[in-house]
Amino acid sequence: MFPLKKDMREDYHEFLEIHFFTPSDFEKTGNVWPIRLGTNIAKSNYHIGPRTTPYYYLIFVLEGAGTFTQNHVTYHLGKNDMFCLLPGVTHEYFTEEDHLLQKIFVAFDGKQALHLLERIGLSPQSPYRKGGLTDETNKLMWEFMNLVRDERQASDLSRLAQFYQIFDKLSIAYHSLSTQENRSLSWLQQGLDYIQIHYAEGITVERVSAYVGVERTHFTKQFKKVYGVPPMQYMQDLKMNEAKHLLVQTDYTLTEIANSVGYPDLFSFSKAFKKHLGVPPTQYRRDQAMT
Structure with a gap:
């Protein structure tokens, strides 16, 4: 288990660090903007849902194992997997007691949010990717966390820059992995x-x-x-x-x-x-x- 950070608070089913953002007027004139960023360490009774969210949530599994269900489809979660919660769609996920989930996540919104997800290989029909978290993306997510911990540095532009950099790296990794599939296209x-x-x-x-x-x-x-x-x-x-x-x-x-x-x-x-x-x-x- 990761060592607990001083910014983590203990809840009844997890240890959690989360940062909430209020999008600036500039951010809201764009296509997508981050809403919140966080990381957690599950307790053995960790079980989220069934519930819905008003935003898109991109979640990466850092350690552990569990189960994720959305749109009546169930996926097994393991280290480095990524999955997305879709707004207005009922979801549920929980940990295995012997392999507690540790996750890092970013929630976002905007009229092009779904298109951004598709750039990294996720969609309402396919909200899960096994092994989607690369070392480079993991590093960028933690840099994002460190950025927002210092409110003096976390301007709207810096948030957007880090946010889009994460998706850029995920997109590159996805298209690299899908090269073979693209070759099969006539x-x-x-x-x-x-x-x-x-x-x-x-x-x-x-x-x-x-x-x-x-x-x-x-x-x-x-x-x-x-x-x-x-x-x-x-x-x-x-x-x-x-x-x-x-x-x-x-x-x-x-x-x-x-x-x-x-x-x-x-x-x-x-x-x-x-x-x-x-x-x-x-x-x-x-x-x-x-x-």
């Missing part, structure tokens, strides 16, 4: 993903085929065979669907919309739009406003 799926992400950036079929390492003609032929349309038409459909959305849901000018969906000027956008839908974008916006 080059066709990689091409589709690339188009869906970058279609509005003026990419060409040549660029996509080069990205996946396949000759352009072969890429086009196989793409059409699997997805039903050539890649150029697929990109065009994505652009037009986004253009229709912007025409109806925003007050953007036609030039702004043209630039947003990857056209170099208004003329080429209007020509493509009319060819695709049979009416110019101005008429489409006017017709939709009347319906």
Whole structure:
């Protein structure tokens, strides 16, 4: 068992050190911000839940063993595992009496909190990763603890910097571990993903085929065979669907919309739009406003 820190308080089922943060106005203008940070050493009767939390909790197992249940799925916890509590979802976890859990955790919130979790390989469908805690991440978590113990140094910027550094290292470790899985993705799926992400950036079929390492003609032929349309038409459909959305849901000018969906000027956008839908974008916006 880790030696008890002077900042730890004894509870009926654990020893706990926890620091609470009130996000600054600056933090709340961002996508994600930390809410609390802590570490604990379980007693033999340690049992949390069933309960819910209003925030996301990323928890790392430092020592010991236990059980974690969320969304009616149960996971066995061991050293260096990580798991996440999801807001509004009932969870429960407890320790094994002979292998008491010791954990370190950070809670966070924000409109992009779930996306940040996905960057490190966690999701509502998969809230647990075996061996997710690396030595480097462990070190960064304890540096975070030391930072917030000194309130004079724990500014909102320093909290955010440390918080994002932790997720950056976790993301790098996750993508390194999943390299083999990524290799199993077909080059066709990689091409589709690339188009869906970058279609509005003026990419060409040549660029996509080069990205996946396949000759352009072969890429086009196989793409059409699997997805039903050539890649150029697929990109065009994505652009037009986004253009229709912007025409109806925003007050953007036609030039702004043209630039947003990857056209170099208004003329080429209007020509493509009319060819695709049979009416110019101005008429489409006017017709939709009347319906």
